[in-house]
Amino acid sequence: MIRSVGVLRTPLGGMKRQDDIQSLADEEVMHLVQEGDPRAFELLYDRHGGPAFSLAYRMVGNRVTAEDVSQEAFLSIWRSRARYQADRGSVRTWVLGIVHHRAIDALRRNLVHEKRRSSAEGIEERFEAKETTPGEAARREEARSVRTALEELPDEQTRVIELAYFGGFSHSQIADMLEMPIGTVKGRMRLGLDKLRRTLAGVAA
Amino acid sequence: MSVERHHVQEENVGAYLLSALTEIEQRTFEQHLDDCPVCQDEVDRLRPAVHALPRSVDPVDPPARLKTSLMAAVKADATEAAGEASRHGMARRVRERIAGLNDALMGMRPGVAWVAASIVLLTGVLAGATGLYAISGVNTEEDRPQAITAKVDKTRVPNGSGSLVLPADARDGAVLRVHGLPTLENDSVYQVWLERRGEVISQSTFTVGEDGEGAAAVTDSLESADAVMITRERAPEAKAPTEDSIVRVAL
Numbered sequence: 151m152i153r154s155v156g157v158l159r160t161p162l163g164g165m166k167r168q169d170d171i172q173s174l175a176d177e178e179v180m181h182l183v184q185e186g187d188p189r190a191f192e193l194l195y196d197r198h199g200g201p202a203f204s205l206a207y208r209m210v211g212n213r214v215t216a217e218d219v220s221q222e223a224f225l226s227i228w229r230s231r232a233r234y235q236a237d238r239g240s241v242r243t244w245v246l247g248i249v250h251h252r253a254i255d256a257l258r259r260n261l262v263h264e265k266r267r268s269s270a271e272g273i274e275e276r277f278e279a280k281e282t283t284p285g286e287a288a289r290r291e292e293a294r295s296v297r298t299a300l301e302e303l304p305d306e307q308t309r310v311i312e313l314a315y316f317g318g319f320s321h322s323q324i325a326d327m328l329e330m331p332i333g334t335v336k337g338r339m340r341l342g343l344d345k346l347r348r349t350l351a352g353v354a355a
Numbered sequence: 356m357s358v359e360r361h362h363v364q365e366e367n368v369g370a371y372l373l374s375a376l377t378e379i380e381q382r383t384f385e386q387h388l389d390d391c392p393v394c395q396d397e398v399d400r401l402r403p404a405v406h407a408l409p410r411s412v413d414p415v416d417p418p419a420r421l422k423t424s425l426m427a428a429v430k431a432d433a434t435e436a437a438g439e440a441s442r443h444g445m446a447r448r449v450r451e452r453i454a455g456l457n458d459a460l461m462g463m464r465p466g467v468a469w470v471a472a473s474i475v476l477l478t479g480v481l482a483g484a485t486g487l488y489a490i491s492g493v494n495t496e497e498d499r500p501q502a503i504t505a506k507v508d509k510t511r512v513p514n515g516s517g518s519l520v521l522p523a524d525a526r527d528g529a530v531l532r533v534h535g536l537p538t539l540e541n542d543s544v545y546q547v548w549l550e551r552r553g554e555v556i557s558q559s560t561f562t563v564g565e566d567g568e569g570a571a572a573v574t575d576s577l578e579s580a581d582a583v584m585i586t587r588e589r590a591p592e593a594k595a596p597t598e599d600s601i602v603r604v605a606l
Contacts, residue, residue, distance in 0.1 A: 162450050186433055186436055186437075187431045187433075188426065188429050188430050191426075191429055192429075193428055195425065195426070195506070196422075199417055199421070199422065200414055200415075200416065200417060201409065201410075201414070202417075203415060203416070203417035203421065204412045204413065204414050204415040205409045205412050207412075207415045208412040208413075208415075209364070212416070213591070214544065214560070214590045214591045215541070215562075215590075216415075216417075217417065217418060217420075217421050218544075218561065218562045220417060220421055221421060221424060221425055221561070222564060224425050225425065225428060225570065227431070228432065229432070239406070243406050246406075246409040247426065249409075250374065250409065251374065254374055255564070256442075259471050259538060259565060266360060276472075279364065289410075289414045289591075290413060290414060293410060293411050293412055293413050293414070296408070296410045297411045299407075300408075300411060305573075311373060311408070314373035314374065314577050315373050315374070315405070315408050316374035316375070316408075316456050319375055320375050320376065321370045321375045321376065322377075324375070333366065335370075336366045336367060336369060337366065337369075337372050338369075339369030339372075339373055339375065340366070340368055340369030340370075340401070342369070343369050343372060343373075343401045343404040343405065344400075344401060344404070346404040347400070347401055347403055347404035350403070350404065350407050351403075353514035
């Protein structure tokens with residue numbers, strides 16, 4: 151009987167031992183995942199599982215549902231791994247996009263919204279994460295700078311963006327909640343995103 | 356593309372990027388997007404702002420069991436896929452062998468051809484019987500996943516079905532897969548239990564998507580276990596089952 155010997159083929163055609171994949175770039179790891187390698191998938195999870203869970207937790211508001219959302223999202227990533235296209239964005243963006251959609255599905259199919267709707271301040275008053283782990287200072291710093299950019303937007307623009315993106319509410323639900331025309335909500339979303347983009351570009355420059 | 360239609364759709368750009376359109380609106384917008392370079396440019400221009408939003412979230416550590424459960428499901432999937440590939444490879448090799456045999460038989464006398472065909476096909480059958488997995492050179496016989504069909508209480512879960520996918524080594528636990536289970540209220544979860552010598556041990560919890568599908572890890576060894584089962588419990592998890600199992604796999 152022949153066993154595989156823990157050697158991986160890289161996108162460049164060379165052979166890599168399992169130990170070496172730690173040094174691969176995300177796109178190379180993703181290539182191995184696309185070949186169906188669970189060890190590469192484990193590395194992918196190690197790199198992006200934290201941000202994914204954090205986003206899910208921020209959106210759904212409790213650890214159990216966040217865990218379910220993350221599990222569903224990563225299983226979906228594994229099963230639809232062939233769909234990843236490197237030229238359409240980073241692996242992190244792709245992973246977080248899938249988590250975001252799964253969290254919205256979860257929000258829209260259960261009662262979380264109903265509970266939040268009863269509290270007008272529900273979105274903002276949610277969870278400040280208390281856990282800290284070594285090596286996460288950079289991510290906290292990044293989070294702080296993006297939040298600062300968000301806070302620089304006019305309040306009404308920040309509010310519609312947060313309700314939509316993190317709350318999973320549709321434009322018409324937001325219009326109902328804030329008692330304003332749908333056109334105004336859509337306009338604020340677009341203006342807010344435009345200003346955020348400019349601010350972040352300024353921060354980066 | 357009409358200008359009027361463009362003006363209607365253009366105001367949806369932000370809502371589209373923030374996933375705030377309804378499904379129908381989203382489909383309509385995407386159809387428009389296919390034909391409208393102006394909206395395509397606007398979506399591309401604003402997309403970085405949306406991609407930055409998840410980065411505003413403070414890091415929170417996921418529970419360790421998330422990785423355990425996820426990797427158990429992924430490894431079971433990979434093993435199953437390798438088994439499938441191996442079976443397909445075997446079928447292909449048999450087809451190739453038969454095709455090659457046909458070519459070879461063309462020039463033989465009928466009696467010789469029949470004996471030759473019998474030998475080649477018998478070899479193929481024996482190869483299949485002695486282990487499809489060894490032939491591939493990738494997986495061994497003990498890598499082959501086995502699945503045990505679950506018994507489902509159809510009075511409570513009419514559309515439910517499930518199976519327990521076993522790894523090669525029973526000490527590695529297993530993955531329980533279900534289909535057709537209803538989604539639960541937000542404060543409820545499906546909980547997986549292992550029954551061993553009268554003791555019931557919690558394994559993991561899970562929920563199912565709208566498609567009713569789900570997978571959960573059985574993290575304990577299956578050695579000496581009598582059954583794996585699922586109950587519906589209040590989140591985050593129960594210390595002991597509060598109802599009779601709705602899904603049960605006898606071991």
